[in-house]
Structures are given as structure tokens and as C-alpha cells.
Amino acid sequence: MIVSVASGKGGTGKTLVATSLALSLSDQTKVQLLDCDVEEPNTHIFLDIKEGQSSPALLLIPHIDEDKCTHCGVCAEVCAYNAIAALPKKVLVFPELCHGCGACSYLCPESAITEEGKEIGIIRQGSSRNISLVEGELTLGEVAAPTVIREVKRHIDTAGEVIIDASPGTSCPVIEAIKDSDFCLLVTEPTPFGLNDLSLAVEMTRKLGIPAGVIINRAGEGDQLIEQYCQEQDIPILLRIPLDRNIAVLYSKGIPLVEGMPDWRRNFLQLFHRLKEMLPTTEVSR
Numbered sequence: 001m002i003v004s005v006a007s008g009k010g011g012t013g014k015t016l017v018a019t020s021l022a023l024s025l026s027d028q029t030k031v032q033l034l035d036c037d038v039e040e041p042n043t044h045i046f047l048d049i050k051e052g053q054s055s056p057a058l059l060l061i062p063h064i065d066e067d068k069c070t071h072c073g074v075c076a077e078v079c080a081y082n083a084i085a086a087l088p089k090k091v092l093v094f095p096e097l098c099h100g101c102g103a104c105s106y107l108c109p110e111s112a113i114t115e116e117g118k119e120i121g122i123i124r125q126g127s128s129r130n131i132s133l134v135e136g137e138l139t140l141g142e143v144a145a146p147t148v149i150r151e152v153k154r155h156i157d158t159a160g161e162v163i164i165d166a167s168p169g170t171s172c173p174v175i176e177a178i179k180d181s182d183f184c185l186l187v188t189e190p191t192p193f194g195l196n197d198l199s200l201a202v203e204m205t206r207k208l209g210i211p212a213g214v215i216i217n218r219a220g221e222g223d224q225l226i227e228q229y230c231q232e233q234d235i236p237i238l239l240r241i242p243l244d245r246n247i248a249v250l251y252s253k254g255i256p257l258v259e260g261m262p263d264w265r266r267n268f269l270q271l272f273h274r275l276k277e278m279l280p281t282t283e284v285s286r
């Protein structure tokens, strides 16, 4: 099963949930944790990772063969990102706008476009006991986060359970990270800001046809805001992590919740088994 962990805004406890779920499951089965928060990958901080291979993440930029090009303009027409301009006698490529989608080279009638790899990030692999971690990191100043996320996801191995830590928000990188998941856990906090961003995240999962459930982090005062919304939207609240000083202290020290407070393992395992039970019905609705 592929479970993604997302949140409409940053700082809600997404990584706390992803790492706690991974560690809890790792007592029983092989777990793969994919850190797709490529602008700020930090799951490794919570895990005692033994580093393995690393490889560059490449963005494929078009290169025009002027001898073959007839200046037909097809490449500029199909580029959704205005990364190519076809002038009467020259085709210009703007690498900083290119998303490496490959449409121009695929559709060029003269096969005048080849692709050249530009390094825009790094993919690191490592392991910790029964957990294998794949982490992507976008180079500072680069913008094509979805390309790095796609590279991370190329390593998906569904022989075990797969957990994806997505970036916060509801933009392209999050969509790239969570699409194809069997279930998406949406982590929120019980504040009006949390609710606003949760509603955007719920809309996103619905558009993608991914079943979703909510985890309230720092639960306590204000929970009824989220509860009322979830009831109206028919979305299950799957777990509440209380606003607790001890949890905050563990987090600030980089100690996973389920390591510092082992009783929480049971809660995360129950959460996972509940997801499994829910899937047959939710998958029908997909």
C-alpha cells in the first residue's frame, strides 16, 4: 500500500506522522519512506540512517539541431511553459522555464530536438533497520521540484509498505508526490488557518481521486472546528496527537515520537490497519 502524508500548510507535523508511521510499521514489515519534500527534506533527521547510494537528479533540457530544424514552430506551440520561442530563423530555449516534459522533442516533426541532462538536485538512499529511505533534494535556486520528486518515486518498491512525505501546500510538487497513492493522510492543526488549508488539501485529494483522512496534530482547544468540517465533508478523523509539551520537546531534539513515547506505536499501527480496512470501499469510489 502507498500512503502519502500531506498538509495544506507547513509546520503541522507531517514529518512527525510520516516517520512515526514508518517506525511503527517497521517492527512488522519492510517499509520504504520516500521524502518528497524536496525543498526541505528532513525525515533523515528523525531516523538513524546508514547512507547508501546517491545520484544526480537531472532535468532534460531540449537542444536544437539547427541543421535539421525547419523553424516550423511546433515546439513553441506545444510548450505549456513558454520555454521555447521559435523565431523565423532561430529557435531559442529558456532552460530556466523548462519543466523537462519532453513534449517538444516528442512532437518535433524533423527530430531536430535532443535532450541534455542538467543537474538540478540529488537523490540519496539509505537505510535504518527495516526502513529504506529515498530522499530528494532540489538544488538551491532551481524550481523544477516535480522532476526531483518523479526521480524519488522511480525508486518505489511496493514489496513492502510505502510512505510518502509530501511537501506542504497544494501546488504542483504536492500533486506530483501524492498522485498514485492508495490513501492520503492530511495532517492539520485545530486553528482557523489549519482549517482553511485543510479544506484546500481535501479539494486537491478529491480532484485526484485519492481517498483521504485527517490527523489532528496539537489537538485540544479548537478541535471542534476541524470535527465539524470533517463531519460535513464526510472525511474520517483517524488520529489526534495532543498538544503536549513532551511531544514538542522530543520533536525539537529530533527524537521520533514513537521512540520517545513507545506507547504511540500502537496508535500508529491501529491507524494503518484502519486504512487497510477502509481501502476496499474507498477504492471502489475511486
Ligand code: SF4
Binding pocket: 064, 068, 069, 070, 071, 072, 073, 074, 075, 076, 086, 091, 107, 108, 109, 110, 111, 112, 113
Ligand atoms: S518543432 Fe523542430 S523543426 Fe519545428 S521549430 Fe521546433 S525544433 Fe525546429
Ligand code: SF4
Binding pocket: 060, 061, 062, 078, 079, 080, 081, 082, 083, 084, 097, 098, 099, 100, 101, 102, 103, 104, 105
Ligand atoms: S521539455 Fe517541455 S517544458 Fe521544456 S521546452 Fe520542451 S515542451 Fe517546454
